[in-house]
Amino acid sequence: MAFVPSRCPNTACPQHREPEGRFxxxxxxxxxxxxxxxxxxxxxxxxxxxxxxxxxxxxxRDRKPEHNELVFHLLSSGVGLRQIGRxxxxxxxxxxxxxxxxxxxxxxxxxxxxxxxxxxxxYLLDEEETYEGASIRTVTVPVVIExxxxxxxxxxxxxxxxxxxRGTRRRLWQERDxxxxxxxxxxxxxxxxxxxxxxxxxSAEGSLVxxxxxxxxxxxxxxxxxxxxxxxxxxxGSLARTTANPLFAINTTIAMTRDNCGRLRRxxxxxxxxxxxxxxxxxxxxxxxxxxxxxxxxxxxxxxxxAASLGLLPRALSVGELLRWRQDWGQRSNxxxxxxGERAVADSMSEPA
Ligand SMILES: [Zn+2]
Numbered sequence: 614m615a616f617v618p619s620r621c622p623n624t625a626c627p628q629h630r631e632p633e634g635r636f637x638x639x640x641x642x643x644x645x646x647x648x649x650x651x652x653x654x655x656x657x658x659x660x661x662x663x664x665x666x667x668x669x670x671x672x673x674r675d676r677k678p679e680h681n682e683l684v685f686h687l688l689s690s691g692v693g694l695r696q697i698g699r700x701x702x703x704x705x706x707x708x709x710x711x712x713x714x715x716x717x718x719x720x721x722x723x724x725x726x727x728x729x730x731x732x733x734x735x736y737l738l739d740e741e742e743t744y745e746g747a748s749i750r751t752v753t754v755p756v757v758i759e760x761x762x763x764x765x766x767x768x769x770x771x772x773x774x775x776x777x778x779r780g781t782r783r784r785l786w787q788e789r790d791x792x793x794x795x796x797x798x799x800x801x802x803x804x805x806x807x808x809x810x811x812x813x814x815x816s817a818e819g820s821l822v823x824x825x826x827x828x829x830x831x832x833x834x835x836x837x838x839x840x841x842x843x844x845x846x847x848x849x850g851s852l853a854r855t856t857a858n859p860l861f862a863i864n865t866t867i868a869m870t871r872d873n874c875g876r877l878r879r880x881x882x883x884x885x886x887x888x889x890x891x892x893x894x895x896x897x898x899x900x901x902x903x904x905x906x907x908x909x910x911x912x913x914x915x916x917x918x919x920a921a922s923l924g925l926l927p928r929a930l931s932v933g934e935l936l937r938w939r940q941d942w943g944q945r946s947n948x949x950x951x952x953x954g955e956r957a958v959a960d961s962m963s964e965p966a
Contacts, residue, residue, distance in 0.1 A: 716893025721940030771800035
């Protein structure tokens with residue numbers, strides 16, 4: 614069984630969007646240094662560009678792609694970039710580059726696979742607070758999940774401006790910081806709107822239930838985005854955080870982010886220097902949580918991921934499958950469960966493998 618090019622990888626070529634039969638011909642082989650054996654090369658009859666199976670892969674142009682799976686496992690196990698470098702023998706900057714590329718692939722993968730969620734579901738929203746660089750530069754990380762599968766629908770991270778009481782040392786520090794860097798922006802509401810808008814895009818028509826705490830801005834934003842479709846249930850923040858708490862699933866998911874992402878731990882050195890990189894790490898977490906990890910430890914079926922329990926995929930993905938194909942071509946990217954690359958993400962929407 615050999616790799617079948619599903620389309621021309623040149624996005625400007627007509628054979629990329631609508632490939633026809635044998636749009637390519639064989640064009641020799643090459644022997645990559647990082648893999649055993651020969652890799653076939655092809656050439657597009659239309660645009661004349663040469664390509665190989667490698668052009669379709671996530672690790673296209675990677676140095677040392679053999680470390681990618683281990684790097685992903687460690688990134689989703691709360692290990693810091695420097696320590697991952699020590700374990701794998703990579704430079705910290707290489708680990709950082711790999712993390713960013715994986716973050717982008719994971720973001721695309723989630724966007725490609727999570728198109729429409731079943732109707733009649735209950736969703737939970739909450740924000741966790743962290744910081745970038747120094748503890749005075751606070752950051753909010755809103756997270757939306759589905760209640761039964763614990764599937765993470767959307768997550769983002771943005772700056773918030775939380776001033777300490779006047780005259781305190783912390784406030785003086787903040788004022789000094791703002792004089793140097795300019796007034797800190799507060800994107801809390803925008804970030805909440807972003808994640809809820811994503812929920813609106815993927816949730817099926819009809820009514821849905823959203824559970825949050827009593828923060829007043831949630832009600833306004835949700836009402837604006839969903840209108841009468843929405844039943845909004847709020848829970849008192851003072852209620853004990855037990856399994857009986859209506860927000861138990863989101864509270865635990867946020868605890869999981871702190872466990873799986875080293876940079877979200879409290880009192881740790883691993884803090885993000887920039888919000889952007891925190892977002893990339895969160896995309897790695899979301900891919901791990903939704904597509905790789907078993908839904909609950911108590912589930913007998915170890916292949917039942919959160920995505921599988923929602924019917925988005927037939928089973929959990931291995932990290933090798935998750936990071937197999939590049940996903941930046943949207944629905945035209947190869948499906949992660951398509952071993953030979955013959956099926957695109959769009960093909961399997963109606964007919965799962
Ligand atoms: Zn072409």
